[in-house]
Amino acid sequence: MADIYRLFIGLIAVLCAASLVAGILTWRSSKPASSTLVNLNARIRAWWVMVAAISLAFVFGRSGVIILFMLVSFAALREYVTLTHTRRSDHWVLIGMFLIVIPLQYYLVWTNWYGLYSIFIPVYCFLAMPALAALWGDTSRFLERISEQQWGLMLSVYCISHVPALVTLDIPGNEGRGLLLIAFLIATVQGSDVLQYIFGKLFGRNRISPNVSPSKTWEGLIGGIGSASLLGASLFWLTPFSSIEAGVLAGIACIMGFLGGLVASAIKRDRGVKDWGHMIEGHGGMLDRTDSLIFAAPVFFHIVRYAWT
């Protein structure tokens, strides 16, 4: 497990550097500090908290990671459902989503029952939720209500649960190193978010989809994903992959992550909000931070599962 210490020492070094730079910038800037700088400081503080939470989960191994992501799913689903149209007649379906579906999905991941956790939400919940809603008898905005909730479960629970599911993959020669695979995915995808932001601020000119997100530019995308792929390749020692394989997988995960961010922006735009929530200062809500991971995790999981096990 020496590799995991190397990774966390590296992360702490990066965060220390970021805190130092931001501190110097704040100290030298005119008072009061600009909103970009205030936001940057809040983001760095939140990063410290996130790294601490992930480290704590890693201390407890597989169970720790599963509990951590169960809480992430809870926070994400809560933010999502808040923005949907719910009616009084949805009450028990909604409670079931939080009290039954989330724990059961993560329990299935914990027991490594791949055959069930990969279809529990897309098949059984998909059929059960509209059936319950129909039995209840409220047909008002029926299609809209059931599809919104189904979507919420897929994004916030099903997709996110594929991050801890990486621990359960039996990759020959990688025994006991499942946590490192999770660290690899999170580091590259979150790194790509930061790098896209930096490249976009420095070189951003041509917007990809101005209607959806004015801050996403081709320059940011190409620079961010290119550099995040290099980051992934340089982290190959965490994984069972060669450096080229690690770079390609990181690139795919980051492209998925970009698409996840774009879809999340479209939903927020549709609902007329800027952030999903107010949970993490400087970052908005849980979904603002995990939107890229949501799209990246299942694809990364299935490529690795198909090609390496």
Add this chain to the structure above:
Amino acid sequence: MLNVDYKPLMQSLAGACLAGLARAITGVIPIWLGTKPSRNQRIYFANHASHGDFILLASCLQPEERARTRAVAGADYWRSNRIRRFMAEDLLRTVLVERNGVERTQDPLDVMLKALDDGQSLIFFPEGTRNMSEEPLLRFRSGLYNLAIARPGVELVPCWIENMSRVLPKGMFLPVPLLCRVIFGAPIAVEPGEDRTLFLHRARQALLDLKPTNGAGR
């Protein structure tokens, strides 16, 4: 024999537990839009659609303010059985007022004024009952005006409670976790020469103005 009064301890413990629970379920944050937390004696008046409303509002107050703030609730409902009575009177320290004008033995105004004269702040729902309609806010009953006239030194703070009716609708006992906010507006007061109807209309509008316009529920 030691005769320890366990009630205040039980009440502050219940208050702290409920506030913690409300925060864990709803992630509630206060938005101090028109005012700041203060030591001034206040009447927080808010929209009402759920039993969770006053717990949510109280959880947004600072601990000392929460300790001296009591919610006003209907005696006909909360005295109707022993469990409710225990919760309202012993656990939550609510100020129970009799809403039914014909049968009542105590004037509701007197009961509320007594609490104010004891130095307590109140959480007050001027609609008089839980709003089950599609309207965002019902017509205000005259209680708020009577309180304002009787104790002009107490600040009247409008508080918009967002989403609690979706978390815990009427008749349900298990809450759905959804994000909530409580938006505190600027205090209002009865202006010289302002009559009851005019003041109640203005108070209602002050509360409605706090209602966010984006898609995050009602």
